[in-house]
Amino acid sequence: MSHYTLLHALIGGILIGLASLLATVLSGKVPGISGVFGRLLVSTTPDKTWRAIFLLGLIAGAAVSFAFWPIAALYRPMRPLVITAIAGLLVGFGTRLGGGCTSGHGVCGVGTADRTSTVATFIFVGVAMLTVFIYNYATR
Amino acid sequence: MNFTKQFLILVAGGLFGIGLAVSGMTDPARVIGFLDIFGRWDPALLFVMMGAVATYGIGMVILRRFPNRQIHLPPITASPIDWRLVTGATIFGIGWGLGGFCPGPSIANLGALRMESLLFVPAMAVGMWTAQRFLRADR
Numbered sequence: 001m002s003h004y005t006l007l008h009a010l011i012g013g014i015l016i017g018l019a020s021l022l023a024t025v026l027s028g029k030v031p032g033i034s035g036v037f038g039r040l041l042v043s044t045t046p047d048k049t050w051r052a053i054f055l056l057g058l059i060a061g062a063a064v065s066f067a068f069w070p071i072a073a074l075y076r077p078m079r080p081l082v083i084t085a086i087a088g089l090l091v092g093f094g095t096r097l098g099g100g101c102t103s104g105h106g107v108c109g110v111g112t113a114d115r116t117s118t119v120a121t122f123i124f125v126g127v128a129m130l131t132v133f134i135y136n137y138a139t140r
Numbered sequence: 141m142n143f144t145k146q147f148l149i150l151v152a153g154g155l156f157g158i159g160l161a162v163s164g165m166t167d168p169a170r171v172i173g174f175l176d177i178f179g180r181w182d183p184a185l186l187f188v189m190m191g192a193v194a195t196y197g198i199g200m201v202i203l204r205r206f207p208n209r210q211i212h213l214p215p216i217t218a219s220p221i222d223w224r225l226v227t228g229a230t231i232f233g234i235g236w237g238l239g240g241f242c243p244g245p246s247i248a249n250l251g252a253l254r255m256e257s258l259l260f261v262p263a264m265a266v267g268m269w270t271a272q273r274f275l276r277a278d279r
Contacts, residue, residue, distance in 0.1 A: 107196055
């Protein structure tokens with residue numbers, strides 16, 4: 001397969017689901033990326049080792065994919081760097097206040113039919129869609 | 141955590157990174173394309189979520205159905221739908237739509253040393269640290 005199809009999306013999604021499942025079994029925690037990363041920044045977190053190894057694996061897995069698979073390497077930045085940095089601040093603050101991101105609330109929470117996570121997922125997807133609409137309108 | 145478990149958690153992280161990259165979720169244009177419902181909508185992110193949610197959901201049903209003494213699953217807790225959840229999800233949504241990155245893809249893009257993630261990830265760490273430090277948002 002030399003060009004991107006929705007099958008890539010589906011297969012990638014299944015891999016993310018399997019990875020989350022494996023991390024859940026090994027850590028005994030819900031392995032949302034924002035929680036895995038955010039708790040590395042708290043000095044009292046007792047289980048930093050698996051968190052760091054998991055994230056290093058994530059970076060390595062992506063790096064290998066970028067190197068060997070042109071489809072995976074496709075990268076089209078859409079925003080000025082200043083906007084990107086502000087977005088990073090908001091994503092960090094919001095995910096920790098709300099207790100999860102696209103993986104913790106979205107994949108693990110929705111996957112286990114958790115009501116709270118499902119509400120959170122609908123809110124952040126809806127707000128993100130509205131934000132893109134406003135951004136496009138303001139910068140057109 | 142013993143060596144075997146550490147190796148397996150590295151494999152889990154690796155699979156996650158491959159999944160993000162193969163599914164195109166490390167490409168901000170594809171993510172923003174999904175969020176742009178009034179423009180040229182790209183359904184890819186929906187298919188990624190369907191694959192991931194179904195796989196994780198079915199796996200967890202099986203794991204809970206057949207308990208194993210070696211495996212400690214996270215307890216099922218009913219966390220409240222409160223101001224923290226709503227405010228946090230809203231702020232995250234604004235950031236996600238603004239930048240086109242959520243935490244996983246931003247960290248995965250460090251694997252190609254992309255300028256956006258080299259800025260985004262430290263900024264995200266500052267945001268997380270602030271929430272955790274001042275709002276005790278460490279649940």
